[in-house]
Amino acid sequence: MYLLDANIFITGKNLHYGFDFVPAFWEWLDQGHSAGVLCSTDKVRQELLVGKDELGKWVGGRGSFFLAPDASTLPSLKTLTKWAYSGIFTPAAITEFLSIADFELVAYAHAHGHTVVTHERPSPLAKKRILIPDACDAMGVPWIDPYAMLRQTGAQFVLGASAAS
DSSP states (O other): OEEEOHHHHHHIIIIITOTTTOHHHHHHHHHHHHTTSEEEEHHHHHHHHTSOSHHHHHHHTOGGGEEOOOGGGHHHHHHHHHHHHHSSOOHHHHHHHHHSHHHHHHHHHHHHTOEEEOSOOOOTTOSSOOOHHHHHHHHTOOEEOHHHHHHHHTOOOOOOTTSOO
């Protein structure tokens, strides 16, 4: 299963897959969730609901898309916390990471064998911010960018007969 980072939704809305010109992307997300192919975490949902916009409205109607940590996630949260403290990161970077959705996202993926989907790129020498790909690599969690996910799932957003030429 693919576990989506908040930036997939935000960048999709703001750039590549606006609700007004690529509604098929958002329909594809719903279909992928219904098919058990993709989801996200409750902490991502909380971050997205802060924006009281079209994305917040879309997210608000899809509670089941966003999963809460369960008992099997707890050991992964502990392991990820230990890794964060044992690295080269500044105290501020650790505090931030442990308080945002990225922490829950990586731990949930680790606990459940999911692949994280993010726009972030690794930066293993970074000290001031813990990035999702670096945390995934440390935990042995696979991660990919959204375009790889779209290709792997065979997603296609094809113009319909009513599209203007």
